[in-house]
Amino acid sequence: MNTPIETQLIDGKAFAERMTQKVTEEVAELQKTTGITPGLAVILVGNDPASEVYVRNKTKQTHKVGMRSFMHLLPETTTQQELLSLIQRLNNDPDIHGILVQLPLPKHLVADPIIQAIRPEKDVDGLTAYNAGKLALGHMDGFIPCTPLGCLLLLQQEVPNLRGLNALVIGASNLMGKPMAQLLLNQGCTVTIAHIDTRNTAELAKQADIIIVATGCRELVKGSWIKKGAIIIDVGINRIISDDKKIKLVGDVAFQEALGIASKITPVPGGVGPITISCLLHNTLCATKKHLSI
Numbered sequence: 001m002n003t004p005i006e007t008q009l010i011d012g013k014a015f016a017e018r019m020t021q022k023v024t025e026e027v028a029e030l031q032k033t034t035g036i037t038p039g040l041a042v043i044l045v046g047n048d049p050a051s052e053v054y055v056r057n058k059t060k061q062t063h064k065v066g067m068r069s070f071m072h073l074l075p076e077t078t079t080q081q082e083l084l085s086l087i088q089r090l091n092n093d094p095d096i097h098g099i100l101v102q103l104p105l106p107k108h109l110v111a112d113p114i115i116q117a118i119r120p121e122k123d124v125d126g127l128t129a130y131n132a133g134k135l136a137l138g139h140m141d142g143f144i145p146c147t148p149l150g151c152l153l154l155l156q157q158e159v160p161n162l163r164g165l166n167a168l169v170i171g172a173s174n175l176m177g178k179p180m181a182q183l184l185l186n187q188g189c190t191v192t193i194a195h196i197d198t199r200n201t202a203e204l205a206k207q208a209d210i211i212i213v214a215t216g217c218r219e220l221v222k223g224s225w226i227k228k229g230a231i232i233i234d235v236g237i238n239r240i241i242s243d244d245k246k247i248k249l250v251g252d253v254a255f256q257e258a259l260g261i262a263s264k265i266t267p268v269p270g271g272v273g274p275i276t277i278s279c280l281l282h283n284t285l286c287a288t289k290k291h292l293s294i
């Protein structure tokens with residue numbers, strides 16, 4: 001009964017490369033026909049480690065697909081008003097089609113008013129009330145947050161029909177957990193959301209055909225939580241110092257324990273991260289096209 005099964009690693013990098021390739025072709029086509037280059041502005045205040053990984057990789061990818069990247073690296077001491085003014089400036093800048101504010105922001109800043117100041121047409125992270133509301137209504141034509149969108153596309157590749165499956169989403173942020181749950185609900189999954197106050201997360205996990213975890217808690221999901229044959233999507237990005245004193249990225253799943261129990265799992269790195277970037281480029285291209293009404 002407890003014989004281990006073979007666990008397939010889902011190759012997020014290969015998936016992302018295929019998506020990015022399509023975006024590259026479309027950017028070239030757009031430039032040829034309109035002369036317009038999509039522009040993405042990214043704001044990073046202070047130095048959150050997961051954000052630094054993201055910023056580094058996406059700057060590289062943005063240039064690779066032929067888009068312009070406008071990076072705003074601001075000191076930890078930046079004020080609410082300075083940030084709001086910057087967003088107003090970017091909202092009105094015709095060279096900028098997408099705006100992304102890296103989360104979390106330092107503690108002295110209030111994130112929500114800053115996010116809500118972004119023009120919904122430039123909100124490629126899908127965090128404004130307009131875009132979040134669209135998703136809640138089941139509309140797929142607003143901007144959908146990049147990570148949940150990427151996780152859904154990946155799941156659809158692995159499981160053509162998600163209808164009726166039990167999905168557990170662990171973590172309930174506006175960026176990841178909540179929109180992920182909405183997307184899975186729209187696909188016909190029976191969705192449970194576990195968060196910091198949930199008492200029986202292990203039991204809920206044991207019922208799940210799909211577990212998606214985004215908490216930032218290293219090794220939160222143990223092997224013993226996982227139902228045999230379940231699919232695991234590990235969104236967590238945790239920077240640790242490994243035994244050989246190197247900086248290493250790990251997810252929110254006890255990866256070694258999951259092997260032999262899960263049917264499929266996304267590794268960290270090389271799983272969800274690269275797909276998030278492809279989705280961001282995709283959303284930025286969409287923002288540019290919407291702006292041009294094409």
Ligand SMILES: NC(=O)C1=CN([C@@H]2O[C@H](COP(=O)(O)OP(=O)(O)OC[C@H]3O[C@@H](n4cnc5c(N)ncnc54)[C@H](OP(=O)(O)O)[C@@H]3O)[C@@H](O)[C@H]2O)C=CC1
Nearest residue numbers: 050147171172173176195196214215216235236237273276
């Ligand atoms: N690979 C990728 O592309 C991406 C990776 N990430 C990574 O995913 C993780 C989560 O990101 P994000 O959603 O923005 O983070 P947040 O910190 O905004 O949200 C984390 C969520 O998890 C909940 N949580 C924390 N600890 C536990 C726990 N022990 N059990 C259950 N729930 C818990 C929190 O609850 P509460 O708010 O009540 O504390 C919150 O709802 C981070 O590691 C981040 O770096 C994020 C986006 C993209």
Ligand SMILES: Nc1nc(=O)c2c([nH]1)NC[C@@H]1CN(c3ccc(C(=O)N[C@@H](CCC(=O)O)C(=O)O)cc3)C=[N+]21
Nearest residue numbers: 050051053054057101102103237269270271273274276
């Ligand atoms: N407004 C906002 N939107 C986000 O989507 C957002 C954010 N803030 N804040 C930080 C988190 C984290 N995040 C990552 C995206 C890609 C990688 C990524 O490229 N990961 C590679 C890393 C490869 C490496 O460099 O080793 C991988 O997992 O393979 C990591 C982390 C997006 N986030």
Ligand SMILES: [Mg+2]
Nearest residue numbers: 103104173175
């Ligand atoms: Mg957050």
